[in-house]
């Protein structure tokens with residue numbers, strides 16, 4: 001269920017603009033990896049190349065290799081849709097489907113693809129996914145109600161349940177807590193700690209305490225200035241990044257002297 | 260401290276400094292009353308008429324009201340109330356024609372709304388019957404054939420224009436990505452929006468004339484003409500509705516491993532469907548009253564014809580047109596006039612029902628946003 005990711009010399013473009021330059025890193029299965037760095041350094045851009053969501057934007061493309069357990073996501077003849085069903089994503093702002101109930105939101109990955117699923121199987125999938133997202137007890141009595149009626153934190157956990165229900169190998173999260181209050185943030189962080197036993201988790205965060213709380217390894221990205229590409233500066237176990245960074249830039253950033 | 264109360268828990272109440280210099284509640288009604296009375300007096304000086312009275316009363320109110328408010332509350336409040344009153348006045352001016360049209364059609368149309376009107380055609384009705392009819396209830400003949408024609412022609416026009424319009428809009432919003440084809444389509448749709456309806460009618464007549472021989476006139480030719488008029492409206496409206504669907508929803512769907520066309524069908528369109536449906540209904544309401552293109556495409560019939568593909572047809576607007584222009588009995592046009600008004604009323608009722616349906620449809624499809 002959980003796969004490793006190896007990125008080799010990845011360049012990411014928006015049309016003519018080179019947004020991320022020459023990133024290589026290895027992400028272990030069953031681990032949480034945090035991406036930190038100042039705004040605009042390409043964290044989201046890089047994250048979105050890991051499930052080929054990047055190319056949804058007109059003109060955007062990536063060069064290099066991203067290996068998922070050895071298979072190149074950007075290889076010839078690879079269908080991005082298959083990639084996305086293996087690498088799920090949770091976005092910055094909770095985005096449950098407004099036309100669907102809580103239950104249908106969880107089942108969205110199955111139903112939108114017209115996969116056949118029996119009623120009891122669907123019930124099981126809904127319950128296990130919602131339990132997996134620590135949301136079951138809060139919504140079990142109102143599965144038929146619209147997902148947009150939940151609080152922001154609940155909506156974000158619903159989105160996580162929706163991503164889990166597709167049974168991906170990797171879950172990408174782009175600042176999943178930046179729109180949430182501290183209590184909901186804590187709930188999501190607990191959740192990340194739980195799901196890393198089953199999934200490879202990659203999370204972008206602006207919050208360094210959060211990175212140190214939830215992640216095993218941390219990658220620090222930076223840019224030299226506007227218009228310049230973002231680069232991976234340092235990638236190491238989280239405690240090393242925060243306690244004994246090897247690069248001056250990293251030290252400046254994590255100690256708050258920058259950004 | 261003069262008006263302190265004994266209410267426990269509340270601090271004593273006095274005249275608040277924050278509400279000083281406010282106009283008394285009765286000010287505006289009194290100014291209104293004065294304006295009405297003074298307006299009547301002024302109008303009487305010139306030669307009384309209701310229109311003149313209303314005009315003078317409105318002008319006096321629009322001047323005196325803001326001045327009074329301005330004297331009490333200061334010039335900012337005065338200007339504010341002047342703008343407020345102007346907005347209300349503009350609103351009233353805008354609804355006067357609407358109310359007057361509805362009133363006229365109701366007053367003239369209701370007497371003619373007999374069972375004959377609704378359930379019989381003009382087949383076999385000549386000046387002879389019309390000359391015999393003295394009372395409104397005696398008038399023979401009706402608009403059943405025209406209702407049939409309106410319904411079937413509009414049905415075919417909708418059936419053709421909605422799929423074309425929807426698919427065009429989907430291409431523009433979801434697939435064209437600002438390419439030259441998308442730009443060209445947008446340009447031509449904009450041009451189509453401006454086509455005068457008679458030109459659309461001539462186009463359809465010429466097209467079918469070329470294929471099936473000159474002066475081919477059927478309900479279907481008319482439906483094609485109406486389609487030309489409907490498509491741009493449907494495209495524009497659907498395009499707008501699709502564009503306001505947040506991109507986040509599309510991305511959420513892609514991230515679940517859902518294909519683009521499924522995302523469009525199952526996420527984008529359901530999210531926008533209420534707006535799309537009400538737009539389509541309004542487009543129908545727009546073309547259902549077209550007259551000019553029908554005159555040159557559908558011909559003219561007095562008998563019921565359910566077949567859109569052969570034979571001439573009459574719709575409610577052309578029925579009204581012919582009843583007024585060529586009364587069945589030239590010596591006693593009252594009967595024809597009565598039928599024309601009743602047909603106008605039926606047309607307005609149909610359009611209003613369509614608007615109602617649009618609202619219901621929009622409500623039924625609207626994204627569910629119940630409270631927690």
Ligand SMILES: Nc1ncnc2c1ncn2[C@@H]1O[C@H](COP(=O)(O)OP(=O)(O)O)[C@@H](O)[C@H]1O
Pocket residue numbers: 014017019037038039040041042043044045046057227230
């Ligand atoms: N859709 C886009 N089109 C063009 N450039 C973009 C787009 N999204 C982001 N960028 C650019 O790519 C760079 C990296 O952005 P992003 O990945 O969002 O940064 P981060 O997530 O680290 O704040 C920025 O310079 C930004 O302006």
Ligand SMILES: [Mg+2]
Pocket residue numbers: 043044045
């Ligand atoms: Mg970002």
